[in-house]
Amino acid sequence: xxxxxxxxxxxxxxxxxxxxxxxxxxxxxxxxxxxxxxxxxxxxxxxxxxxxxxxxxxxxxxxxxxxxxxxxxxxxxxxxxxxxxxxxxxxxxxxxxxxxxxxxxxxxxxxxxxxxxxxxxxxxxxxxxxxxxxxxxxxxxxxxxxxxxxxxxxxxxxxxxxxxxxxxxxxxxxxxxxxxxxxxxxxxxxxxxxxxxxxxxxxxxxxxxxxxxxxxxxxxxxxxxxxxxxxxxxxxxxxxxxxxxxxxxxxxxxxxxxxxxxxxxxxxxxxxxxxxxxxxxxxxxxxxxxxxxxxxxxxxxxxxxxxxxxxxxxxxxxxxxxxxxxxxxxxxxxxx
Numbered sequence: 323x324x325x326x327x328x329x330x331x332x333x334x335x336x337x338x339x340x341x342x343x344x345x346x347x348x349x350x351x352x353x354x355x356x357x358x359x360x361x362x363x364x365x366x367x368x369x370x371x372x373x374x375x376x377x378x379x380x381x382x383x384x385x386x387x388x389x390x391x392x393x394x395x396x397x398x399x400x401x402x403x404x405x406x407x408x409x410x411x412x413x414x415x416x417x418x419x420x421x422x423x424x425x426x427x428x429x430x431x432x433x434x435x436x437x438x439x440x441x442x443x444x445x446x447x448x449x450x451x452x453x454x455x456x457x458x459x460x461x462x463x464x465x466x467x468x469x470x471x472x473x474x475x476x477x478x479x480x481x482x483x484x485x486x487x488x489x490x491x492x493x494x495x496x497x498x499x500x501x502x503x504x505x506x507x508x509x510x511x512x513x514x515x516x517x518x519x520x521x522x523x524x525x526x527x528x529x530x531x532x533x534x535x536x537x538x539x540x541x542x543x544x545x546x547x548x549x550x551x552x553x554x555x556x557x558x559x560x561x562x563x564x565x566x567x568x569x570x571x572x573x574x575x576x577x578x579x580x581x582x583x584x585x586x587x588x589x590x591x592x593x594x595x596x597x598x599x600x601x602x603x604x605x606x607x608x609x610x611x612x613x614x615x616x617x618x619x620x621x622x623x624x625x626x627x628x629x630x631x632x633x634x635x636x637x638x639x640x641x642x643x644x645x646x647x648x649x650x651x652x653x654x655x656x657x658x
Contacts, residue, residue, distance in 0.1 A: 375621075383440055409574045424439075426440070459509075546582055550588065556570060591613050
């Protein structure tokens with residue numbers, strides 16, 4: 323069990339390891355990694371994590387300070403995966419797991435050196451996942467279902483499926499629709515993943531190495547995370563043209579597509595007034611997100627930032643309002 327970096331009741335752990343298989347470009351031989359890693363939790367490190375409801379991989383920039391030369395060399399030469407956990411007291415969880423894409427080594431001043439890790443969640447799976455051996459493709463016979471297409475996408479990208487993915491992509495009324503024609507899957511799996519999302523009126527993304535589908539007009543099941551002054555809210559939430567924005571003490575329970583609840587009275591709201599005889603405000607100004615009486619919202623963006631030796635330890639959220647009176651599959655309210 324790794325040792326936590328604990329300060330002010332908060333905790334953060336950082337582990338680098340080697341989990342990605344390596345293909346020799348000359349011989350084509352794939353080498354599976356040995357299972358080993360280094361726990362960097364006791365060192366000072368800072369992090370900025372961007373998780374979003376987008377197809378392109380989530381990103382993290384992690385900066386580790388004052389590594390000895392041998393450890394720094396080992397990390398650069400041997401390790402490719404980073405796992406970052408953070409939170410407060412009993413509420414600690416993974417906020418990012420992904421592949422290290424780049425390293426930046428240098429000195430912040432004449433005393434402190436740093437190694438910066440630039441990472442992406444599921445980057446090789448997203449960019450290089452191909453159907454069939456060496457991209458030869460996969461053929462599905464007439465009568466195949468969306469579930470079978472989803473399984474082939476998961477296999478090609480070498481990613482596990484979120485447990486709700488099959489329900490989201492199955493079709494109307496939860497029935498896994500059957501295709502009357504055969505289908506050939508070829509090329510990059512991410513293209514078919516995007517096509518399936520469009521067909522199912524959903525968004526596809528990779529969240530901590532898991533292929534996730536979320537309905538456009540709905541949210542992931544689970545209890546809403548309460549955000550108020552007693553649960554760690556920082557500052558004042560406000561309505562913007564990007565959505566409801568609120569900052570809280572770092573909380574790993576904030577999930578893309580999950581629910582949060584904010585008191586309506588806590589939100590600073592922008593109100594646009596229509597004037598008779600003038601062009602519609604929708605034609606000349608951006609929409610502003612709605613605040614709702616019940617205060618339920620779906621998370622679109624969660625940005626985690628922290629410094630294990632400093633004050634920074636926050637989650638910044640952008641969310642859209644939900645209509646709690648509507649069916650769960652049609653509950654996300656539109657702008658305006």
